Amino acid sequence: MLNYWPLIKKLTLREIKARYKQSFLGFFWIILNPFFQMIIMSFVFSKILRFGNFGVPYPLFIYAGLLPWTFMVASLQSSMGVFVSDASLIKKIYFPREVLVIATLLAKTFDFFLASIIFLLLMIFYQVPFTGFMIIFFLIFLIQFIFTYGLSLLLSALNLFYRDIQYLVNLIITLWFYLTPVVYAVEFFPARYRIIFQLNPMSVLINAYRQVLLGGNWPNWQSLAIAALVSILIFIFCHRIFKKLERLFADIV
Amino acid sequence: MEEDWAISFNHVYKNYPLFHQKTLKEFFQALFTRKKTIERIDALKDINLKIKKGETVGVIGKNGAGKSTLLKLIAQVSSPTAGKVRVKGRISPLIELGAGFHPELSGKENIFLNGVILGMKEKYLVEKFSEIVAFSEIPMDFIYTPVKYYSSGMFMRLAFSVAIFSRPEILLVDEILAVGDIGFQKKCLAKMEEFKKKKVTIIFVSHSLELVKKFCQRVIYLQGGRVEYDGKAEEAIGRYLQNLRITLS
Incomplete structure (x- = not known):
């Protein structure tokens, strides 16, 4: 894979550059999009529905969930289209096909960190103390990356065979959003229902982000370890299927 | 000399699955009418080839004869259904x-x-x-x-x-010299001649028989997924033209 690093780099840059060349506001869209979502959600959930106490200002709370969530959704959705839109490449030139998926995820990683600038500004604005626990953020993101990459591999390959996959996935994502504590906190639920969140890696990861960034505390190591294990297993499983299907890409695309 | 070849095909078959019913609705309709749902289309049948390093080989044949499939197999983007394709050297596709x-x-x-x-x-x-x-x-x-x-x-x-x-060490050229004005075409051909001298293996797919004749000593004539003729350019082109005349009359 290292041999293909220059190619990955170029394809990532192509993703990043091309997407915003045509738009006037360019990179600001990456920042503005989650920002306005946050404002709308803050208004709905803290002013209208009057959700209870989060321990931190609600805009920050939501942002810490919304950014990782957006990263995952955007990655899955873009990877599903990547082989379809690069069909001409796939039919002509050999390279490991996961290169295209990696490039997509790296472009989304760039977006993720760019959008995080607002989060940092909000932290300063609300005077949330910066602590050493924040270093763990990078570990959590690594786990999320592996998890998202595994799913992206599987879905991008399946979607080439049946375009139904993308519609199905969009439906699942909508349901998944409600089962993930993005706009609410796990503590809102009675203890006996919280098992749902333990089984959902996104939920564990978002909780961990909040712990280390806003809570000034260690994450729940046990949950995080399980999430890491699950992510690695998903990655291994999906990678295997991907490699099996990869040989057929040029024939069916 | 074992070492000499750049591309080798050994009893290569390639077929594509053809789904007659792509959607659920069509699939159910087919269940009732008992139509076939999957058919396999043979694109290449029992291809045996040895192409030497530095050789320039033309490939001719009608649409659907298997020319593009042959190139896909050489470029290693597609794998054969049966048989073995081996390629030595850096490939540069000039296709599409x-x-x-x-x-x-x-x-x-x-x-x-x-x-x-x-x-x-x-x-x-x-x-x-x-x-x-x-x-x-x-x-x-x-x-x-x-x-x-x-x-x-x-x-x-x-x-x-x-x-x-x-x-490139192996250059795959698929119908690209139809591009650009005469001046640029000439320039490209000169560049290809230069490659020939540098012992680059060139696979040249074209409908322009003139170009093929000018450019390649060896020509492979594909017909319905089989190698109909493999050898001297004039002979291959002659057979191809004769076959075209028969189908036309």
Whole structure:
């Protein structure tokens, strides 16, 4: 894979550059999009529905969930289209096909960190103390990356065979959003229902982000370890299927 | 000499699954009418080939004879259903030029992107950049505009120029010399002659029998997925033309 690093780099840059060349506001869209979502959600959930106490200002709370969530959704959705839109490449030139998926995820990683600038500004604005626990953020993101990459591999390959996959996935994502504590906190639920969140890696990861960034505390190591294990297993499983299907890409695309 | 070949096909078969019913609705309709749902289409049947290093081989045949499938197998993007395809050397495909070009990116950005896709090093591309642009005959001030504003001729010339500089060991050429004006075509042919001298293996697929005759000593004539004739150019072209006449009359 290292041999293909220059190619990955170029394809990532192509993703990043091309997407915003045509738009006037360019990179600001990456920042503005989650920002306005946050404002709308803050208004709905803290002013209208009057959700209870989060321990931190609600805009920050939501942002810490919304950014990782957006990263995952955007990655899955873009990877599903990547082989379809690069069909001409796939039919002509050999390279490991996961290169295209990696490039997509790296472009989304760039977006993720760019959008995080607002989060940092909000932290300063609300005077949330910066602590050493924040270093763990990078570990959590690594786990999320592996998890998202595994799913992206599987879905991008399946979607080439049946375009139904993308519609199905969009439906699942909508349901998944409600089962993930993005706009609410796990503590809102009675203890006996919280098992749902333990089984959902996104939920564990978002909780961990909040712990280390806003809570000034260690994450729940046990949950995080399980999430890491699950992510690695998903990655291994999906990678295997991907490699099996990869040989057929040029024939069916 | 065992070492001499660049491409070897050993009893190669390739078939594609053809789904007659792509959607659920069609599938259920087929259940009631008992139509076939999957059929396998033979694109290549029992192909045996040895192409030597430095050889220039033309491939001719009607549409659907299996020419593109043959190239796909050589380029290793597709794998055979049965048999073995072996290829030695760096492959540069000149098929459907501009694969990987992005319309929103500038000519310069696309040169680097496409160059890396074709396996060139970034440093080498920086070195060769002005040569590539010069060969493409695209004015320097156009190099910084997005390629979507290029004329189709300019686009193809740029794509061809990048591929030319990829120092291939095996060059796959699929019907691309129909591109550009006569002047540029001549230039490309001269470049290909240069490759021939450098012992680059060239697989040349074309409907232009004139070009094939001029360019290749050996020609493979494909008919319905089989090798109908493999040998001298005149003989291959003669048989192909004769076969065309029979089908026409």
